[in-house]
Structure formats: structure tokens, C-alpha cells
Amino acid sequence: MAYAYSELVEKAKTWAEHAAALGWINQETAKQLIETDLRTPETLFNNGARPLIVAFLGGSGVGKSSLLNRLAGKAIARTGIERPTSREVTLYHHQSVAIQNLPEQLPITQIKIAQHEEEAKKNIIWMDMPDFDTTEQSNKQLVLQWLPHIDVLVYVVSPERYRDEKAWRLLLAEGARHAWLFVLNQWDRGLIEQHDDFRQQLHKAGFFEPIIFKTVCLDDRAHDEFCKLEETIGSLATTHVLEQLECRNQQLRKQELKQKLNSQLQTLGSEQTCQQLPRLWQHQWQEACTQLQQGFSWPLQQTAVYYAQHAADLITHAAPNGLTLWDDWAQTRFNDTLDELILNIDHQGIPIQPFKTRLAVIRDKAAKIIQSQTELAVRQALANPGNALQRVFLKTMRICEIILPLSAMAW
Ligand SMILES: Nc1nc2c(ncn2[C@@H]2O[C@H](COP(=O)(O)OP(=O)(O)OP(=O)(O)O)[C@@H](O)[C@H]2O)c(=O)[nH]1
Ligand SMILES: [Mg+2]
Incomplete structure (x- = not known):
């Protein structure tokens, strides 16, 4: 019988509570199962069709907010030389879109919403995230709280900062959970060796065919790949792709839950010895x-x-x-x-x-x-x-x- 992920989590939680009460497993491991994350992009909306959620993610100063502004054609997110500049999440979506269930515990002051009327971009919610690599802990928390709700992560780097250690750890931890696209921004001062090196790094992290777009968010931009990025994301914003992404997400989560439960099973001794x-x-x-x-x-x-x-x-x-x-x-x-x-x-x-x-x-x-x-x-x-x-x-x-x-x- 095929169970939905949420049903399986409920069953695992009930089991963990019961097993911990009887002393079969310790409270710490029970907590891990009880606190299994149920957040997905779907949970932001009530039933029905929903848009694709795309977020710009990356270290401070790489140009995430500049990319969103370029997309919107106006300055909706703050950009600047102060580090970090963004301390809030900026959502950019069609005026008809409404997020029904905002992530819990998120201060509403840390969400900024800008709307547009373009029918062609109706199926996408764009997000600009704060950095997660400065000492600003609240920024990192904000990113972590939104992460489970995102379908496509557009990971932005700059030529100087693509080998960032903190960013790297996040990539490895989150690698399998999302669809990823990569942007090498500030390409006006980038070198082709850096691009190749970045590709190799991604390869090492498990991204076998990483899609990297080279962009420039300055007024005197040459022919960069920003339009390609927009097109690629536009092609992903279909019901079919969304279903595929959701299905993959569920499978991955089920797999993780199975692993957790299996490791618990090991601690209970074998059936034969019992x-x-x-x-x-x-x-x-x-x-x-x-x-x-x-x-x-x-x-x-x-x-x-x-x-x-x-x-x-x-x-x-x-x-x-x-x-x-x-x-x-x-x-x-x-x-x-x-x-x-x-x-x-x-x-x-x-x-x-x-x-x-x-x-x-x-x-x-x-x-x-x-x-x-x-x-x-x-x-x-x-x-x-x-x-x-x-x-x-x-x-x-x-x-x-x-x-x-x-x-x-x-x-
Ligand atoms: N040379 C160059 N500078 C850029 C480019 N894109 C953005 N910048 C500059 O980089 C600086 C940082 O840009 P932001 O968009 O604020 O960077 P961010 O990633 O949002 O930074 P945080 O909000 O701190 O995380 C700004 O001064 C931008 O003008 C680019 O393509 N080339
Ligand atoms: Mg910013």
C-alpha cells in the first residue's frame, strides 16, 4: 500500500512517542523522528494549482538582489555595498498569486512583497534571499526556514567568491533536496578559468551536469545569459514539471525517513535474538x-x-x-x-x-x-x-x- 509522506511521518511519530515512553529508544532519537520536517512548497498553498517557487540564494554581495531587480525591471530589493545588504526576503509574483500559509515563526517584517501584472510570468514566484554566510545569524535562520518551501534554487556566486566554505557545506547538505541552477554573476570581471573551476567544484559536490549562467547586472552589460536563465525557469513552470518535482521530493523524503527508521531498528536488536x-x-x-x-x-x-x-x-x-x-x-x-x-x-x-x-x-x-x-x-x-x-x-x-x-x- 502506497502511503503519502505525511501519513508515514504521522505513523513514525506515533511509534517514536510510544517507543520512547516504554524505553525502547532514547528521548533524543525520538525527538529526531517527532520533529521530522513536513514543510514543502505545497504546504504554502491550499489545494489546487500553485506557482513554481524560485529563489536566489548565495553569499553576501554576489548580486542576488541585483538579479531580482533586473528581472522586475525596477529596484524592488535593496542592493548596495553594505554587507549584508538584504535582511529580509523579497517576493516578486503576479498580483493574482496569494501564499495562503506563510511559514510558521516567520516575522512578517522580514518579508517584502512586490507584485507585477505580466501574464507570462504568472506561474512563478521569485524570491530574493538574504545571505547565509555573514555573521548575521537571523539572516541564516531566515534562509533555513524558507529552504524547504522552495522548488528551484538559483545559486548565485561571484568570480571571487565561488569557493566559499559555508556555501559549500550548504550545497552538500541540501544538494539532493532541490532542483538547482547556478549563476556566475559579476561576469564583467570574471575569467573563463574561474567558470571552469566552478564547474569542477560543482562536479565534486555531486552535480554532474550543472547548468551555469554567466550574468552581469550592470547598466553597461554585454550579451550575458540572463535571458537564458529566465527562459529555462519559464520552461520549468509547468504543471507537469511541478508534479515531477513534488514526486521526487516525496520520494527523497520517504527515503530519508526509511533510513532514520532503519537505523532505529538496528538499535532494537535482531528479530532472531528477540x-x-x-x-x-x-x-x-x-x-x-x-x-x-x-x-x-x-x-x-x-x-x-x-x-x-x-x-x-x-x-x-x-x-x-x-x-x-x-x-x-x-x-x-x-x-x-x-x-x-x-x-x-x-x-x-x-x-x-x-x-x-x-x-x-x-x-x-x-x-x-x-x-x-x-x-x-x-x-x-x-x-x-x-x-x-x-x-x-x-x-x-x-x-x-x-x-x-x-x-x-x-x-
Ligand atoms: N561589477 C558588478 N557588480 C555587480 C553586479 N551585480 C551586482 N553588483 C554589485 O554588487 C553589489 C552587491 O549586490 P547585491 O545585489 O546587493 O548583492 P546581494 O547578493 O543581494 O547581497 P546581500 O543582500 O548582502 O546578500 C552591489 O554594489 C551591486 O551594484 C555585476 O554583475 N557586476
Ligand atoms: Mg541582497
């Missing part, structure tokens, strides 16, 4: 029983002698101190057996916490159980003393007691 546990316990318990029985023979004798001498006090009075069946020795022996079981379970690679919790209850109750079971056995024995043979013999003797004198008299 099946062996009852046999392990039976073997241990037999040994413990033999020992306990040996240890009980003396107190049993003492108790029997006491009751034989005080038949009138039977049941109503407990045996005096020192004649308890379940004494400290028996409890210690019983505890040792349970400890040994826990140790064996640990050696089998099975989590011991659930066993510890359950066995703690039995440890405390052992004395009480033995007391009540012994009393019950004594009562049953008193109600029906001896074994079956003895009882038949007794009955025959009783009948003989009557019949024999009578027959003697008759004779």
Missing part, C-alpha cells in the same frame, strides 16, 4: 528454581514442625520470625537471576530499559506473591490432605472401621 529470549529465561529460571527449592527445604521443614506443634493456630497466625519462606536470601537469589537476565539481554544487543522497568515491579512483588501462593497452597492442602492414594486408603480404612466390627459381631 525470539531466543524466552528460551534464555526458561533456562535461567530453571536453574534459579532448583537453587531456591534447595534453599527452601530447611525453612519448609521448620515451618511444618512449627505448624504441627501449633495446629490450633493454623492459617490464622503466621509463623514466627525466622520461619519466613521468602527471606532475604531468596530475594537476593531472585534479584541475581533477574540481573543476569538483563545482562544477557544487553549482550544480545537489545535495549534493556523496558525490561528493567517491567522487572522492577516483579522484584518488589515477589515476596507478596510467594506469601499469598503459599497460603493458598496450604489451604488447598488442608482441605484435601495427602495424595489421592492416601485419601483412598483412608476412606477404605474408615469403611473397614464400621464393617469389620459389624461382621465380627454377626459372625
